[in-house]
Amino acid sequence: MELFPLYNSLRIAAISAVIVFFLGIAAAYYIAKTPRVIKGILDVVFTLPLVLPPTVVGYLLLLVLGPKRAVGLYFLDTFDIRLTMQWWSAIFAVTVVVFPLMYRTARGAFERFDENLADAGRTLGLSNTYIFWRIRLPYCKQGIIAGVVLSFARALGEYGATSMIAGYTPGKTATISTAVYQLWRTGNDELALKWVLINIAISAVVLLCVNLLERPQRRRG
Amino acid sequence: MLYVDIEKRLDRYTLKAKFTCDKASLALFGASGAGKSMTLKCIAGIATPDRGVIQLNGTTLFDSEKHIDLPPQKRHVGYLFQDYALFPNMTVQGNIEAGMHRLPKRERRQKAQELIAQFHLDGLEKRRPETLSGGEKQRAALARIIASSPEVLLLDEPFASLDTLLKLELIPSVRAIIEHFGRETILVSHDIDEVRQLCETVVPIADGVTKESENTENYYRILKNRYQNLK
Numbered sequence: 001m002e003l004f005p006l007y008n009s010l011r012i013a014a015i016s017a018v019i020v021f022f023l024g025i026a027a028a029y030y031i032a033k034t035p036r037v038i039k040g041i042l043d044v045v046f047t048l049p050l051v052l053p054p055t056v057v058g059y060l061l062l063l064v065l066g067p068k069r070a071v072g073l074y075f076l077d078t079f080d081i082r083l084t085m086q087w088w089s090a091i092f093a094v095t096v097v098v099f100p101l102m103y104r105t106a107r108g109a110f111e112r113f114d115e116n117l118a119d120a121g122r123t124l125g126l127s128n129t130y131i132f133w134r135i136r137l138p139y140c141k142q143g144i145i146a147g148v149v150l151s152f153a154r155a156l157g158e159y160g161a162t163s164m165i166a167g168y169t170p171g172k173t174a175t176i177s178t179a180v181y182q183l184w185r186t187g188n189d190e191l192a193l194k195w196v197l198i199n200i201a202i203s204a205v206v207l208l209c210v211n212l213l214e215r216p217q218r219r220r221g
Numbered sequence: 222m223l224y225v226d227i228e229k230r231l232d233r234y235t236l237k238a239k240f241t242c243d244k245a246s247l248a249l250f251g252a253s254g255a256g257k258s259m260t261l262k263c264i265a266g267i268a269t270p271d272r273g274v275i276q277l278n279g280t281t282l283f284d285s286e287k288h289i290d291l292p293p294q295k296r297h298v299g300y301l302f303q304d305y306a307l308f309p310n311m312t313v314q315g316n317i318e319a320g321m322h323r324l325p326k327r328e329r330r331q332k333a334q335e336l337i338a339q340f341h342l343d344g345l346e347k348r349r350p351e352t353l354s355g356g357e358k359q360r361a362a363l364a365r366i367i368a369s370s371p372e373v374l375l376l377d378e379p380f381a382s383l384d385t386l387l388k389l390e391l392i393p394s395v396r397a398i399i400e401h402f403g404r405e406t407i408l409v410s411h412d413i414d415e416v417r418q419l420c421e422t423v424v425p426i427a428d429g430v431t432k433e434s435e436n437t438e439n440y441y442r443i444l445k446n447r448y449q450n451l452k
Contacts, residue, residue, distance in 0.1 A: 119267045120306035122293035124320040124369045134319075138310035 001191070004171050005179040006198065008087055012162075012175060013155035016094040020151050023095075024102030025144065028110050029132070050100035054160025057096050061165050065092060084165050087173050093161035098151045105150065109143025110136070146213045153206040157199070223373050223405045227263055227273030227283070236260065236270075236429040242373075246399050246406040247434065248416040251426035257409040258303075260426070261375045264407070265300045266293035277405075278372055299371030303378045305362035307350035313337070313361045314346040320369030332368060340364040340398075355383045356391055363398055374399065374406040380415060392418050417441055 031042055049057055065072045065083040075081045083089060113136055121131040137144065159177040166173040168182050176199050183192035223242040228235060236256040240247065249257045262268035264275055266282065269290060275283040277298070282291050307316050317333045324332070337346055340360045350358060359379060366374065379395060380388040396419055399406045410416050416423055416437060423440050425432045
């Protein structure tokens, strides 16, 4: 059994989870500081990929990154790099689809933060950077870790946008989810079932991790 | 010397606080929601007044006309929060050292050790705030503030979250800390007994407006005459 789809899915999910970790936290942190109207608009934009069909996200991404479109053409002309149909093209798709999960969990965690702690830090002369990394993030640690793991789990399962932007090339862009579809479509039910079981096993383990992380919600004194 | 003359529009009233505190402890005394805490927040730079001036020992912390508004980090103000606001992810020692993170590590350690002894926190250095009693939290928070070498102490209802017995026990130790500190201290309180034990001067505040400062005992007599049933 060719294990490339497993390896490819894991690296795409891992890289996307790292990207989304920083983007989601930054978005959640800065949105709290924006004026109300802008906040409302941004929140809708940031959450939209969660409710849009992944095929719509894929279509929109192709509008920008496709080889004949603005950004895609630029990269093709200047760097001779094609942004679609590479294994890493899926990272664009997965990052966009998964971003709302990280953003919303991080925002929820930040909203529970006790702002008095930040104010106390300021009066003690601590810089805003120190307060963010040493007080705010540790305080919201559980929510943020849960968000990353959840994002990773969702990233593993992304199909719609990935298949549109990275396609299915065995040994090159195939992921577990695209492999399952192709194997089923070509009548290779046996192998498809194997991948289905692998996928269920990985996702179950990841969700178990999320639950273990969320359980010990210690009381904050 | 701390000089405050500020105005800030709030939901229910406009805060108008004006007073001077000179090398002693002064109490802002008034009912809950009278604007006491907001006044402290303006002094600390956590909240911004609409108008006015705040000066501390010759430094202008805030001046609306000159567009001066120093960030809290540069005001050298020690603020004791009602719930003490100890950092839950740090130990007692970590909390105390956080206020001196610019000092070299060895110096910081040593100063923290001194403060731990001075504030009777021995044996609690490695504990997290959530495992401390109310009184211990208060001492840890005060030690952390003193560690940051403030020029003025702002105590926001320091006994509000403690029960009466513990409060009676802790007032003398807080008085000792204020005396040892020896500089301007502002206490915010709605409890006249507390004020009598900690401050010689009182500035009454009602619906956001401060009155002339008074000697605490004189003010207490006036209150007592006004409300005969006050014990």
